[in-house]
Amino acid sequence: MRTSLVLATVVTMGMLLCASSLVATERSAPAVEVTPVVSGPLPVEKPLVQIGILLDTSGSMSGLIDQARTELWSIVNEFIFAERNGVAPEVQVALYEYGKSSLAQDEGYIRQIVPLTTDLDKISEELFALRTNGGSEYCGWVIQDATAGLAWSESPDDLKVIFIAGNEPFTQGPVDYRGACKAAVARGIIVNTIHCGTERQGVDGKWKDGAVIADGRYLNIDHNRQVVHIPAPQDTEIAELGVRLNQTYIAYGRQGQILRERQSVQDKNAAQASPEAAVQRAVAKSSSNYINTTWDLIDAVLAEQVKVEELKEEELPENMKPMNAEQQKAFVETKAKERSEIQSRIQKLNEQRRAFLAEEMKKRQAQGKDTLGSAVQQAIREQAQKKNYTFKDPENAAQNSGETCAKENGDN
Secondary structure, three states, X not given: OOOEEOOXXXXXOOEEEOOOOOOEXXXXXXXXXXXXXXXXXXXXXXXXEEEEEEEEOOOXXXXXXXXHHHHHHHHHHOOOOXXXXXXXXXXXXXXXXXOOOOOOHHHOOEEEEEEEEOOHHHHHHXXXXXXXXXXXXXXXXXHHHHHHHXXXXXXXXXXXXXXXXXXXXXXXXXXXXXXXXXXXXXXXXXXXXXXXXXXXXXXXXXXXXXXHHOOOOEEEEOOOOOOOXXXXXXXXXXXXXXXXXXXXXXXXXXXXXXXXXXXXXXXXXXXXXXXXXXXXXXXXXXXXXXOOOOOEHHHHHHOOOOOHHHOOHHHOOHHHOOOOHHHHHHHHHHHHHHHHHHHHHHHHHHHHHHHHHHHHHHHHOOOOOEOHHHHHHXXXXXHHHOOXXXXXXXXXXXXXXHHHHHHHHHHO
């Protein structure tokens, strides 16, 4: 669903939200009740970023899958510091696999794993469940399938991009890649191609041609390259805050505990994938891109999808069942306030971390091909800017954060 923004000053669950940043979503929830506005700007539509990731899962692509698992969170986090007309976007991600012989031949060896969604834990869960085996890679067919099979926005202002990664010629299969790419761009969907191999092989295999047809970027990566983690001074505190953040989630409803356990499993998966993935996941969970209204009581209440007093006893977590209505409300308010404070601190540390890493990368002048994540990030930022998005750069973020810290220290 699409989203409307209403500007007002609201105190919700003990958390003071600035009037210029309050977002009530149609896409995920009914409108938030607000103080009547006498005058001011008209409601504005929340921008939308839709990303379709199409991964070759044939036998030689295990390195590509590992990169996707590791770099999902850094890709999503690219939009933490993005906005259009002062409004942060909603980010939706879809996931396809293609080129695996265990998939149905009459369906082009293609599987839509997850449709466009904001449920990032679901995307992570499915990435870690992926396995590879031999097969035929039909790039034109999977682009055609993603173009027709996903709920793309009809607005020309929204950013709609496909990233297809693989290593075999782009020309394989009965669906002409040229027609598929033309059909995508006709709907305002940019197709970026990521060839896993040398640049020359990708050009000869028509990966560049596909990108050119669909207004996209042609990139080539080393899909077996390990994602580099540069330790930053902020990493330890971000990890500690991530643990505290998990303690603020309140699972409710029939699926609540199951989905909370899924969250915990994806935390472990990220930590095992790489230190960088673990940090990036903690950062993502501190942002507006990580919302769990279907199972977390705080998110559901803030989105006005649920009222605590209307929940049945069996829908409540065990520790809330002995509480009376007033105690339950106070408990949720306290946890919501605690979460907000933790998230704000993680975001501030992330600003400082980004600036530190930007300087380190300049010093190291790292050589070698891009990984999946870095290729996606550089392309999507350029394409978002063409849609009038602006990005806060690490230097400004660090300066603003430093000024805030100095003021806090002065006040103390």
